[in-house]
Amino acid sequence: MNETIAALSTAPQTAGIHVIRMSGDDSVEILKRVFEPASKIESFEHAHMYYGRVVDNGVALDEVYAVSFYQPKSYTGENVVEIQCHGSGVLSGEILKLLLKNGATPAQPGEFTKRAYLNGKLDLVQAESVMDLLNATGKAASKNAYEQLSGHLSERINSLKDIFVFVMANIDVDIDFPEADVEVVDRELLSAKLCEAKRIIDGMLSSVDEGRIIKEGIRVAICGLPNAGKSSLLNYLIGDDRAIVTDIPGTTRDVIEESVMINGIRVRLFDTAGLRHTEDKIESIGIQRTKRAIDDGDIVLVMIDGTSESLGDENTELLHSTRDKKRIVALNKSDADINDSVIKDLDAMGVEYVVISARTGDNIDLLKDKIYQTVMGGNSTESVCLTNARQIHCIRHSGEALQRAMEDMDAFMPLDIVGIGIREAYEGILELVGEGIDDSIINEIFTSFCLGK
Numbered sequence: 001m002n003e004t005i006a007a008l009s010t011a012p013q014t015a016g017i018h019v020i021r022m023s024g025d026d027s028v029e030i031l032k033r034v035f036e037p038a039s040k041i042e043s044f045e046h047a048h049m050y051y052g053r054v055v056d057n058g059v060a061l062d063e064v065y066a067v068s069f070y071q072p073k074s075y076t077g078e079n080v081v082e083i084q085c086h087g088s089g090v091l092s093g094e095i096l097k098l099l100l101k102n103g104a105t106p107a108q109p110g111e112f113t114k115r116a117y118l119n120g121k122l123d124l125v126q127a128e129s130v131m132d133l134l135n136a137t138g139k140a141a142s143k144n145a146y147e148q149l150s151g152h153l154s155e156r157i158n159s160l161k162d163i164f165v166f167v168m169a170n171i172d173v174d175i176d177f178p179e180a181d182v183e184v185v186d187r188e189l190l191s192a193k194l195c196e197a198k199r200i201i202d203g204m205l206s207s208v209d210e211g212r213i214i215k216e217g218i219r220v221a222i223c224g225l226p227n228a229g230k231s232s233l234l235n236y237l238i239g240d241d242r243a244i245v246t247d248i249p250g251t252t253r254d255v256i257e258e259s260v261m262i263n264g265i266r267v268r269l270f271d272t273a274g275l276r277h278t279e280d281k282i283e284s285i286g287i288q289r290t291k292r293a294i295d296d297g298d299i300v301l302v303m304i305d306g307t308s309e310s311l312g313d314e315n316t317e318l319l320h321s322t323r324d325k326k327r328i329v330a331l332n333k334s335d336a337d338i339n340d341s342v343i344k345d346l347d348a349m350g351v352e353y354v355v356i357s358a359r360t361g362d363n364i365d366l367l368k369d370k371i372y373q374t375v376m377g378g379n380s381t382e383s384v385c386l387t388n389a390r391q392i393h394c395i396r397h398s399g400e401a402l403q404r405a406m407e408d409m410d411a412f413m414p415l416d417i418v419g420i421g422i423r424e425a426y427e428g429i430l431e432l433v434g435e436g437i438d439d440s441i442i443n444e445i446f447t448s449f450c451l452g453k
Helices: 027-034 089-101 111-118 124-135 139-149 152-175 187-205 208-216 230-238 281-296 312-321 340-349 364-376 389-410 415-433 439-447
Strands: 005-008 015-023 035-037 049-056 059-069 080-087 218-224 256-262 265-271 299-305 327-332
Touching: 005 089, 005 111, 015 027, 015 089, 015 111, 027 035, 027 049, 027 059, 027 080, 027 089, 035 059, 049 089, 059 089, 080 089, 111 124, 111 439, 124 139, 124 152, 124 389, 124 415, 124 439, 139 152, 139 208, 139 265, 152 187, 152 415, 187 389, 187 415, 208 265, 208 364, 218 230, 218 281, 218 312, 218 364, 230 256, 230 265, 230 299, 230 327, 230 364, 256 364, 265 364, 299 312, 299 364, 312 340, 327 340, 327 364, 389 415
Parallel strands: 218 265, 218 299, 299 327
Antiparallel strands: 005 015, 015 080, 035 049, 049 059, 059 080, 256 265
């Protein structure tokens, strides 16, 4: 923390500009040693951008812009300098070497954000959201990460901390007066506070599944008999001939994964081997992988060839085996003549379906909307969702401890016994935001960040 660190904060590929960042007490002084402003200035003002040249021993390396942010009004809470140069890896590399030669130290992965956390600019939840924001795969994931970074999730966490501190303080008051014949605190009031805390925790945990989907995407297993149109549908959805399409049954032998965006959510499509009884060893392996994809999917998209003479035993078996999953049934090949007997068989089973054409795109937009609605339902993704495994663990641990404390309270156990569960729940929340957390865990979290962030 006593060193001034420097790193390239943009991707090293050729681009319009590269940004090199420094943070530390000496960052402005180092800038003065290497930067010649185009116009004479008395000092570098806070958040004011200057045009000039980076010079090494009188030799200009590049024309750049430079800006200084003085502590504590900076990302890290320290003096921060950013230099914008032309987006050449050679140029930015030379400028970075020059900064290191003049006193800066190479930054470690995530060290700028780590310093922001250690200097109280961000709590750990906000710091982790920085990496989620950079890694967001869709609009919903980006929005959720930004909401976390903005502190909306931390506000709920701080409400929990306040409740636990209030309850523990009241319990401590009761313990401090052991000579009293009756409790000096209001159990009903404390119980009401604990119920409020439980509502907050339950609300946060209820977003876990939605948060996983926002972060990782909706997993859709496209399954059906050979030649039902699975690969054709995949190709149409992604707008490319990713999967081989032929009239020969069993063309797809393995699971093919591609992604599309639907309503800001990443949808991961798994085109699978056609389900049928076969003696082909390789195809059998593909069918086993199909069954695993069905088990792991958020949605099973069952493709049925609408031009078949009847639904048939194998399609009927597939529909029965997937009835307990979130499922969409697509009756394919509307561009040809759909057989009435297939429709009658589906209606007799009470199966809802959407008629599509994977070849022409008929009703594909309706199918995409059904995929989104089947998984997200009434969820608007407006609230902040938990997407981080460490955060989920902390909240669950806190909730379990809180539940034990509430049960002790309801059983009229002594308040000092109730307080054990409350303190454990409180410590879970402290771990969530990074207070009192082990340094090794902190280091592990930030080393997963990219260099320069």
